[in-house]
Amino acid sequence: MPKQKKARRSLVYGSNALVSTLVFLAILVFVALIAQRHPLRVDLTESGEFSLSEQSRKVVESLQEPVTIKAFFATASPQRLKTKDLLETYRYHNKKIRYEFVDPDRRPEVARQYEIRDYGTLVLEGFGRKETVLRADEEAITNALLKLSRKKKKKIYFLTGHGEHSLDEINKVGYSTVKSALEKENYTVEKLNLLQRENVPEDAAVLIVAGPHKPLFPEEVASLEAYVKRGGKVVVFLDPGLDGGLKDFVRSLGIQVGDDMVIDKLSRVFGGSYLMPVVTRYGAHKITEGFNVATFYSEARSVRPVKKPPEGVTVVTLATTSENAWAETDLDRLHRGEASFEEGQDAPGPVPLVVLAAVDTNKLSKSSSTQTAQEKAGREGRDEAGVAHAAETRLPTGYLVVAGDSDFVDNTHFGLSGNGDFFLNTIHFLAEEETLITIEPRKKEGQTLILTQDQARLVFWVPLVLIPALVLAVGLGVYRMRRAQR
Structure with a gap:
């Protein structure tokens, strides 16, 4: 009889344990399914390191x-x-x-x-x-x-009417590859003839002047200047010997184009001509941030910042050759195949090839407004305190990028090494597509914990002594209770 009672008790306890286990597992599965469908994430870090802004x-x-x-x-x-x-x-x-x-x-x-x-x-x-x-x-x-997700496309305009590279030609010197690459980047590409329009369109994100063979008319140059000074972005490619009538315009914004041609001995290492300088050095700018790919320029001229840029203009060199290059100024000797570096006449390397000028239009407009006000006050013989403060309106920064070669992104060279990437990086920055949202990095600040002597004792005794002793005591109590029930 005692044996039967003991067996019945073991069966009851075993059944209860099995049922409890199954119920517990079912609850775990149910909670896991809910968590999978409706997850909950809690970031307990002070800086929100594991959360989105x-x-x-x-x-x-x-x-x-x-x-x-x-x-x-x-x-x-x-x-x-x-x-x-x-x-x-x-x-x-x-x-x-x-x-x-x-x-x-x-x-x-x-x-x-x-x-x-x-x-x-x-x-x-x-x-x-x-x-x-x-x-x-x-x-x-x-x-x-x-x-x-953005549906509206920004417009990139290419100036026409002066023998620039054609967006429609698929031959070696055409720009059809440039057009296709820009359209893949979600831009709208259009042509612009400033002989038929007075100003650059308001919807122009960037205006590109790609290797003009004939000079622009003064009215066109004035339109470009007005566009930059109201916050526009202009990219100019000027081949050696062809300045498109823009030499004085770019100089007025802090960039000087040289009457020379760059010769680079390093290009022979890459299987190219001496007249195809290679660039592996890039300036500190968002356009070239993390960019470490070589770019090649076919028959390029030097482009460098002026020694003293105008007030409100900041000039940055984006691409520079190695020390092995120089800017040859005797083009007649070069064409006869007799060119060599002549100290004091030719500019030694590194030779800058691409330069960017950031134009603070607010300073320019304020300076212009002050000058106009002073002239007006002088003419009218009265104080200028009543002059309207139109210059207080903040204008966007204008940009001008000048490169000494237009062939480096034609259909032949666009896919060569990093040429196309460098061009697209420039357009993205100018069109404000590089960084639409700026997110400040989270600051991880450590905090010093200072304990008093009593707190230090508490930290030692509670987790290291009292809690383990409590667990041990509970275990002994459960063991004695189960042994007494047998």
Whole structure:
């Protein structure tokens, strides 16, 4: 009889344990399913290190169409896990965002399809377009999403009427490849003839003057100058011996084009001509940030900042040759094949080839307004205190980029090394497509914890002595109770 009672008791306890286990597992599965469908993320860091900024959340939550992100990382890359956490954060805020990791070494065909050159590159696809991100951080990804979802296209104008490169020609010197590349980047490309219009259109994001063979009329130059001074962006490509009547215009904004041709011995190493200088040095600017690819220029002239730029103008050299190059000024000897470096006459390397001028239009307009007011006050013999302060209105910064070669992005050279990338980087910056949203990096600030002697004792005794002793006491109590029930 005692044996039967003991067996019955064991059966009851065993059944209860089994049922309890099954119920517990069922609850775990139920909670996991709820968590999968309705995940909850809580960032307990003070700086919000694992959360998106409010700007990013607004952009992500506004996406109405699916976006796929392909992240090209090596399988063993230490940055892969960090990037996965970031992409998962984006997906948490919008399930229309999907991502996958691709190892370029294991799937080279996919890397070739997306023209991947560096590890850590992200390609975002959606809204019928594609954006490539070279660094996997929140600012770059959010800006790419914003550019994908934006319906309005910015316009890039190309000046015509002076023998510039043609956007329609598919021959070696045509610019059809440039046009196609810009359209793939979601720009609208149009031609502009300033002989038929008085001013540059208001909707122009960038105006490009690509190697004019004939000089512009003074009225056209005045239109370009007015456009820059009201915050416009102009890119000018001037080949050796052909300044297009723009030499004085670019000099007035702090850039000087040389009457020379650059010769580079280093280009022979790459299998090119002495007249094709190679650039591997780039200035400190957003256009060239992280850019480490060589660019080649076919028959280029020197372009350098003037020694003393005008007030309100900041000049930056973007691309420079190596020390092996020089700017040859005796073009007749060069054409006879007798050119050599002559100290005191030729400019030694490094030779600058691409220069950017940032024009603070507010300072220029304020200076002009003050000068006009003074002249007016002098004429009328009265105080100028009543002059209207029209210059108080803030104007955008104008930009002028001058390169000493127009062939480096023609149909022959656009795909050569980093030529096309450098050109597109320049256009993105000028069109304000490089950084649409600026996100400040999170600051990780450490905090010093100072304990009193009593607090230090408490920290020692509670977790290291009292809690383990309590657990041990509870275990002994449970053991004695179960033994007494047998």
